[in-house]
Every structure is written in structure tokens, then in C-alpha cells.
Amino acid sequence: MVTISVKEAKDKITKIFMNVGVNEDEAAIIADMVVEADQRGVNSHGILCTARYVKLIREGKMRPNMSATVLKDNGVVAVWDGNHSSGQILGYRAMEDAMKKAKEHGVGVVCVKGANHFGALAYYSQMAQKAGMIGTTLGTGDSTMAPWGGCEKVIGNNPVCVAAPARNEVSPVLDMAMTVVANGKVTNMRRQGATEIPEGWGLDREGMPTTSMKDYYTIPPMAGYKGWGMAVMVDILAGTLFGGGTGDRAKDVSEGPSLMMIAMDIKAFNDEEKYYNDVDFRINELKSSKLAKNSKGILMPGEIEDGKFKASDKSGYVDVVPENLKMVNDIALEMGIEPIAVIG
Numbered sequence: 001m002v003t004i005s006v007k008e009a010k011d012k013i014t015k016i017f018m019n020v021g022v023n024e025d026e027a028a029i030i031a032d033m034v035v036e037a038d039q040r041g042v043n044s045h046g047i048l049c050t051a052r053y054v055k056l057i058r059e060g061k062m063r064p065n066m067s068a069t070v071l072k073d074n075g076v077v078a079v080w081d082g083n084h085s086s087g088q089i090l091g092y093r094a095m096e097d098a099m100k101k102a103k104e105h106g107v108g109v110v111c112v113k114g115a116n117h118f119g120a121l122a123y124y125s126q127m128a129q130k131a132g133m134i135g136t137t138l139g140t141g142d143s144t145m146a147p148w149g150g151c152e153k154v155i156g157n158n159p160v161c162v163a164a165p166a167r168n169e170v171s172p173v174l175d176m177a178m179t180v181v182a183n184g185k186v187t188n189m190r191r192q193g194a195t196e197i198p199e200g201w202g203l204d205r206e207g208m209p210t211t212s213m214k215d216y217y218t219i220p221p222m223a224g225y226k227g228w229g230m231a232v233m234v235d236i237l238a239g240t241l242f243g244g245g246t247g248d249r250a251k252d253v254s255e256g257p258s259l260m261m262i263a264m265d266i267k268a269f270n271d272e273e274k275y276y277n278d279v280d281f282r283i284n285e286l287k288s289s290k291l292a293k294n295s296k297g298i299l300m301p302g303e304i305e306d307g308k309f310k311a312s313d314k315s316g317y318v319d320v321v322p323e324n325l326k327m328v329n330d331i332a333l334e335m336g337i338e339p340i341a342v343i344g
Contacts, residue, residue: 044184
């Protein structure tokens with residue numbers, strides 16, 4: 001890992017996207033989102049995405065600025081066609097709208113079809129969390145996973161994220177793909193020259209477990225048949241329900257992935273003070289329960305990522321994968337933009 005300045009990374013990546021026609025506001029949002037993923041330690045969805053998005057824009061597969069069409073809107077539920085705009089901007093604006101609906105009706109749901117790669121879902125769910133709501137995000141993806149008992153890639157890793165606010169305890173954020181690990185982690189390992197992957201991370205073309213990068217074909221579902229079942233249901237909820245892309249139809253060259261954003265206003269369900277007192281009590285109760293032998297402590301979902309982000313935010317620096325930084329800096333140099341400097 002190498003260390004870079006958070007501010008410089010955001011500024012330079014903003015300029016990179018503006019160079020390919022993205023307006024300054026949207027370019028800054030994308031830059032904030034990819035850098036924050038690295039700040040949270042999610043390098044598979046961090047600055048690594050910059051090169052992919054630039055390529056998609058240049059190839060005409062991603063609109064440089066958001067151009068969504070509202071297909072349905074009854075006040076509580078809306079369905080948009082993203083018209084192949086940036087998945088990250090569509091997700092950002094969709095959660096904004098879901099939160100607006102939740103303030104008025106208690107719950108807001110915005111579904112987006114025809115999107116593009118949307119990065120780490122935690123960012124969107126935490127938008128609601130920071131506003132004192134519970135945020136839930138679901139997304140479909142192109143085929144990266146074989147079904148339980150199969151060996152052909154037919155379904156995406158279909159991530160889900162739920163973020164709930166707490167006041168005095170760490171606010172839980174569950175952000176997970178339905179695969180054992182995110183595909184980007186294996187991609188990062190391959191880019192760094194790894195010849196082996198951890199046991200349980202890979203299947204070969206016959207659907208058999210492998211630790212060989214050479215034989216690796218796909219990632220198995222997390223929790224076995226349970227992860228497969230969850231992926232199927234996300235396909236339905238975040239895709240089929242409103243006509244969004246699933247499996248190979250969710251590829252950039254086809255219909256594109258789809259998203260479902262849900263915001264829930266706590267005040268519509270409970271007295272706000274009671275909720276915060278109760279959620280803090282419950283988190284503390286869970287974390288203070290008896291530890292297993294040799295355990296270093298009980299962590300809430302997202303607590304590790306939260307600690308990494310707070311340390312990065314305080315220092316102003318972030319650790320990134322060297323190969324990922326090189327990809328960004330190669331694009332910057334090509335555009336005549338000063339590369340992002342390594343600190344130290």
C-alpha cells in the first residue's frame with residue numbers, strides 16, 4: 001500500500017472526469033465516492049474504478065452527465081430509467097429523492113434501471129444514516145457467480161447494504177456482496193501478480209474449489225446455498241420487479257445494472273429519542289456480551305471500516321493499492337494533469 005493525500009486525490013480525480021465531459025458537480029461526487037471507499041478500506045471499489053469509468057465514457061457506454069427519465073412516481077415509490085448515466089450519480093440522486101419522500105411519507109423507495117457500475121453501496125445507505133434515517137440499498141450486477149450446485153456464471157454478486165444510525169455507539173453498516181468476497185478483490189490480487197487465492201474464494205470451470213489464480217473462473221456464493229438464495233431475491237427486488245437488468249443483461253454493453261434505494265424515517269416508526277436510546281443500549285449489550293476464548297472483542301457490522309475512515313479523515317491521508325494509483329496517474333498524465341503524489 002502507498003499513502004496519498006485525500007484532498008489531492010479528490011481534486012485530481014475530479015479534474016480527470018471533467019476532462020471527459022463530466023460537469024464539475026458530478027465529477028466531484030464521483031471523486032468523493034471512490035476516494036471514500038479507499039478511506040474505508042474497500043480498495044476493490046475505490047480509485048480503482050476511475051479508469052473503468054473513463055473508459056466507459058470514452059466508449060459511449062456511460063453518459064458523462066446524468067440523464068434520467070422518471071417512468072413512475074406515486075409519491076412514495078419512483079422508478080427511473082438511468083439511460084446509462086453514471087451508476088454512482090444515479091445512486092446518489094436516487095437516495096436523495098428517497099430521503100425526500102421518506103421525510104414526507106415515512107418511507108421512500110426509488111428504483112433505477114439502465115444504470116452503470118455503482119461502486120460501494122455503503123455510501124448511499126450512509127447518506128440516509130447521516131440524515132437520521134435507515135438506508136437500504138440493493139443492486140444487481142452482471143454475471144459473476146455460479147448458482148449453488150452449478151458451474152456457469154449466470155447471476156451477479158448482487159450486493160445489499162443497510163445502514164442504521166446510532167448516537168453514542170458506532171452506527172452499524174452492513175455492506176456485503178452475495179459472493180464470498182467482492183470480485184474486485186480477486187482482480188486486485190491478479191493485478192498485483194498473485195498466483196494463488198485464499199481457500200474458499202474460487203471455483204474452476206467445472207465448479208470445483210480452487211486456490212490457483214490460473215484455474216480461477218468464478219467466486220462461490222457466501223454462506224453456500226443461503227448466499228445463492230439471497231442473490232436470487234435481490235435479482236427480483238432490485239431488478240425484475242421494475243424491469244431492471246439482471247445477469248448478462250446487467251452488463252455495461254446491455255441494459256446495465258439496476259438499483260433499489262430505500263429510506264425510512266425513524267420518526268414514522270418510533271419516538272426518535274426512544275429509538276436512539278434503545279439502539280445504543282442494544283449495541284452496547286451485544287458488544288459487552290461474553291467473549292469467546294482468544295477473542296479481541298465483538299465488532300458491529302462496518303465498525304472496522306468506520307475506524308479506518310475516521311483515522312483517514314482525521315489525518316487527511318489514505319492508503320491505496322499501488323497498481324490502482326498507477327492506473328489513475330497514467331490517465332492524469334495522458335490528460336496533462338499532475339499525477340497524485342505518494343506521501344513519504
